[in-house]
Amino acid sequence: MTQYAQTLALLKANLKRDWLKMTIWLVVLAGMFVAVAAKFEGIYGTPKQISTIAETLKSQAMVSLFGPMTTAHLNTAIIFASEMMVFWGIFMVIFNFSLSVGATRGQEESGLTEMVLGGHPVGRLAPLAAAGLELVIANGAFVIVTGAGMMVANMPGSDGNGNWLFAVTLGAVGLSFGLISLIFAQLVADSHNVAIYNYAFFGITYLVRMMTDVSNPDYTWFSPFGWIEKADIYTKNNWLPVGLLLMLGVVGFAAAVILNGNRDIDTGIIQVRGGKRTSRFLRGSGTLLFWNQKAISLFWIVGMAVLGASYGSVFNSISKIVNDSPVVRQVLGQSGVRHLEQNQILSFVGILGVIFSVLAVVGGAMVINHLYTEERRGYLQMINTKPESRSKLLATYMVYGFVLSVIILFVALMAAMGAGNSVLKHPLAFKYFWRLFIAMLPTLALFTGILVALIGIMPKWRAVVWIALGGAFVISYFGRLIDLPAWAMKLSPFYWFRKVPLAHIDVAPVTWMLGIAFVMIVIGFIGYNHRDIES
Amino acid sequence: MNDELVLETKNLKKSFGKFQALRNVNLQLHKGEVLGFIGPNGAGKSTTIRVILGLIKATGGSATVFGKDVWKDSVAIHKNLSYVPGDVYLWPNLTGGQTIDLLLHMSGQKHTARTDQLIKEFKLDTSKKNRTYSKGNRQKVALVAAFSTDVSLYIFDEPTSGLDPLNEVIFQQHVAELKKAGKSVLLSSHILSEVEKMCDTIAIIREGNVIEAGSLESMQHLTRNTVAVRTKKPLDELQKAGGVYQLKFNDASKTTAEFSVDSDQIGNVMDLLSAKTIVQLKTTPPTLEDLFLRYYQSADEQKGGD
Numbered sequence: 001m002t003q004y005a006q007t008l009a010l011l012k013a014n015l016k017r018d019w020l021k022m023t024i025w026l027v028v029l030a031g032m033f034v035a036v037a038a039k040f041e042g043i044y045g046t047p048k049q050i051s052t053i054a055e056t057l058k059s060q061a062m063v064s065l066f067g068p069m070t071t072a073h074l075n076t077a078i079i080f081a082s083e084m085m086v087f088w089g090i091f092m093v094i095f096n097f098s099l100s101v102g103a104t105r106g107q108e109e110s111g112l113t114e115m116v117l118g119g120h121p122v123g124r125l126a127p128l129a130a131a132g133l134e135l136v137i138a139n140g141a142f143v144i145v146t147g148a149g150m151m152v153a154n155m156p157g158s159d160g161n162g163n164w165l166f167a168v169t170l171g172a173v174g175l176s177f178g179l180i181s182l183i184f185a186q187l188v189a190d191s192h193n194v195a196i197y198n199y200a201f202f203g204i205t206y207l208v209r210m211m212t213d214v215s216n217p218d219y220t221w222f223s224p225f226g227w228i229e230k231a232d233i234y235t236k237n238n239w240l241p242v243g244l245l246l247m248l249g250v251v252g253f254a255a256a257v258i259l260n261g262n263r264d265i266d267t268g269i270i271q272v273r274g275g276k277r278t279s280r281f282l283r284g285s286g287t288l289l290f291w292n293q294k295a296i297s298l299f300w301i302v303g304m305a306v307l308g309a310s311y312g313s314v315f316n317s318i319s320k321i322v323n324d325s326p327v328v329r330q331v332l333g334q335s336g337v338r339h340l341e342q343n344q345i346l347s348f349v350g351i352l353g354v355i356f357s358v359l360a361v362v363g364g365a366m367v368i369n370h371l372y373t374e375e376r377r378g379y380l381q382m383i384n385t386k387p388e389s390r391s392k393l394l395a396t397y398m399v400y401g402f403v404l405s406v407i408i409l410f411v412a413l414m415a416a417m418g419a420g421n422s423v424l425k426h427p428l429a430f431k432y433f434w435r436l437f438i439a440m441l442p443t444l445a446l447f448t449g450i451l452v453a454l455i456g457i458m459p460k461w462r463a464v465v466w467i468a469l470g471g472a473f474v475i476s477y478f479g480r481l482i483d484l485p486a487w488a489m490k491l492s493p494f495y496w497f498r499k500v501p502l503a504h505i506d507v508a509p510v511t512w513m514l515g516i517a518f519v520m521i522v523i524g525f526i527g528y529n530h531r532d533i534e535s
Numbered sequence: 536m537n538d539e540l541v542l543e544t545k546n547l548k549k550s551f552g553k554f555q556a557l558r559n560v561n562l563q564l565h566k567g568e569v570l571g572f573i574g575p576n577g578a579g580k581s582t583t584i585r586v587i588l589g590l591i592k593a594t595g596g597s598a599t600v601f602g603k604d605v606w607k608d609s610v611a612i613h614k615n616l617s618y619v620p621g622d623v624y625l626w627p628n629l630t631g632g633q634t635i636d637l638l639l640h641m642s643g644q645k646h647t648a649r650t651d652q653l654i655k656e657f658k659l660d661t662s663k664k665n666r667t668y669s670k671g672n673r674q675k676v677a678l679v680a681a682f683s684t685d686v687s688l689y690i691f692d693e694p695t696s697g698l699d700p701l702n703e704v705i706f707q708q709h710v711a712e713l714k715k716a717g718k719s720v721l722l723s724s725h726i727l728s729e730v731e732k733m734c735d736t737i738a739i740i741r742e743g744n745v746i747e748a749g750s751l752e753s754m755q756h757l758t759r760n761t762v763a764v765r766t767k768k769p770l771d772e773l774q775k776a777g778g779v780y781q782l783k784f785n786d787a788s789k790t791t792a793e794f795s796v797d798s799d800q801i802g803n804v805m806d807l808l809s810a811k812t813i814v815q816l817k818t819t820p821p822t823l824e825d826l827f828l829r830y831y832q833s834a835d836e837q838k839g840g841d
Binding site: 190274275282283284287291377378381382383384385386388389 | 633
């Protein structure tokens with residue numbers, strides 16, 4: 001056990017460092033969850049409301065986004081469970097990834113682990129164990145707050161067993177993915193790459209869940225992320241997925257322990273190879289940025305193509321009209337049915353446009369954020385003393401980030417179109433996808449502008465862009481389902497193009513969004529040219 | 536050396552919030568000169584350099600390089616300047632060789648035979664990724680790039696803190712070469728022997744103030760020589776002599792003594808010693824170390840021997 005000496009002391013230090021981050025996440029995640037639950041009876045309380053939303057949730061589009069509805073006897077609580085499980089599972093995974101990377105590679109990179117292990121009587125495995133315990137505490141806290149909150153919310157159709165199972169399942173999926181992330185933290189030597197491995201793993205489990213849900217839900221058992229749907233909250237209340245997730249987490253932790261024993265500090269299991277002794281390619285900040293970002297940019301483009309294609313491959317099931325009785329068919333006629341089907345896919349494509357745009361902004365914003373990361377890590381101190389202006393440096397990162405996000409969006413839409421048209425009898429025209437693509441560009445520019453302004457004048461607050469983006473996403477993706485008031489919906493830039501690609505693009509929001517973006521960018525450049533460079 | 540000013544700061548001030556990092560920094564570096572910039576950690580050496588490089592903006596005073604304002608004309612100044620930071624951080628995914636070429640390209644320079652020569656001298660394996668380099672090796676990458684860059688002004692911020700003694704010597708040789716070629720060098724350090732060997736002029740910074748600046752000789756003039764002497768007659772009178780400090784007799788008859796003496800009093804003291812018939816005499820000029828310690832501890836110094 002000497003290997004684990006001082007684990008608790010490290011855990012205390014970790015918690016001291018992360019308490020604010022954890023508190024904010026927990027307040028938002030558990031708080032919003034319970035708040036939605038408490039409000040839910042007002043939205044879906046009457047049988048009529050329930051049957052309306054059930055119709056929506058049974059469509060394949062919704063199944064691909066939220067998972068299948070498995071029971072016919074619906075009530076408020078069941079609707080809540082099927083809307084929230086997958087959605088909140090995603091947030092739990094992101095939260096745990098962020099904690100886990102910070103407590104493992106992030107800490108090792110900063111040199112803290114070396115100091116602690118080398119100079120103090122701390123066990124070799126103590127940092128890893130402390131990271132694991134931190135995840136247990138974070139998810140445990142979520143379970144307690146959420147479970148208790150759900151008991152208080154007391155939705156019609158809910159019961160104690162279901163409430164607690166719901167909370168525990170979400171905690172378990174977070175913990176499980178967080179512990180799996182510890183494996184990746186042993187494999188590669190920097191937090192950036194750990195994050196890539198994390199999200200690649202999560203992406204695969206998510207895609208498997210989505211594709212099996214619309215084809216054959218039995219196969220969803222193949223995806224650890226799909227297990228959360230199998231808990232069948234408020235219907236069968238199945239605790240097996242919780243057991244599976246916890247087992248997976250334990251296996252992940254054990255594997256990380258073994259891998260940790262086989263590596264030196266500051267290195268990964270995957271060895272870093274040498275490279276070329278000279279370079280003709282690297283000539284300035286632009287080529288340098290390309291060189292440093294090329295792998296992750298490719299990862300984004302390929303990943304988004306896969307995501308787009310997976311959504312596209314379910315277009316044929318989405319086009320099926322839920323209520324396609326012979327009478328309806330007769331009334332509408334063949335062309336009428338086809339028209340209705342096409343409209344149904346196109347509105348689904350509109351939702352995809354929002355999802356792809358959010359991810360595209362994330363991909364591009366990560367590049368622009370790197371300007372500040374590199375500044376703080378001291379990488380830029382020698383670039384900044386070369387004959388190249390700060391404006392050019394900022395412009396390089398901004399243009400690269402924006403162009404990357406545009407490419408990501410385009411590739412995802414094209415992949416969705418390609419895969420979709422291969423399964424549809426009546427292909428969708430390119431113009432719809434093109435229109436959607438154009439409609440999303442002002443939004444990409446807007447978020448780019450916000451981030452550039454933050455990096456220019458107050459880089460410590462750059463996380464505001466994630467809050468803005470997350471807010472816009474939740475409002476658009478979720479606002480209608482929880483019946484948000486119109487003024488709140490209007491806060492999201494996506495609201496203004498919600499009818500695209502079925503309808504044409506409004507010129508007014510394009511104009512003012514680009515205007516705001518432009519002003520933000522100008523503010524950012526002025527600020528960046530006038531502030532101190534940190535190191 | 537000539538009178539052409541390459542770098543000048545006047546009453547330079549810099550505050551971070553309430554903390555005054557630089558209170559009053561006055562520096563002058565002439566063409567062909569090596570200026571040693573010394574002071575303990577946290578005295579403001581790096582902050583001064585970062586102002587000179589245009590990375591941070593001064594809150595008061597002025598700083599010019601090549602007669603241009605360091606903040607407004609930073610891009611023009613950087614065309615003719617090369618900088619090696621104290622803590623070198625490099626992009627983890629580039630090799631050392633790629634980094635050197637990038638830095639050269641960005642300064643409008645080329646990878647020449649001289650670059651290869653430098654790589655060989657510093658014994659740097661340029662095929663390794665930066666993430667696998669130690670601190671010293673990262674410093675070598677920056678030094679190779681700087682020394683093979685042909686510019687007028689070189690700024691080194693504690694450049695040898697990670698180097699072993701052999702590489703330190705190579706560094707010193709190259710600084711000497713730069714000087715011979717008429718280049719100007721600003722070298723910040725807290726390794727006094729290094730500065731003593733290489734620098735023409737020295738500026739001492741303490742708590743954000745440059746408290747002394749000038750050539751080593753002129754500073755030595757201001758301070759004390761150490762004297763070890765043996766005479767035939769007792770040296771009791773030394774105890775009352777002006778300008779004598781830290782007097783210590785090494786025998787009971789008081790004919791063997793060690794003491795330090797103010798430079799401007801040395802004539803009087805020598806007269807006194809001669810009167811006692813000198814048998815053996817050794818005087819040592821103060822080292823930079825002595826100067827340094829004197830400036831930092833002068834407040835509570837007392838006259839020795841009594």
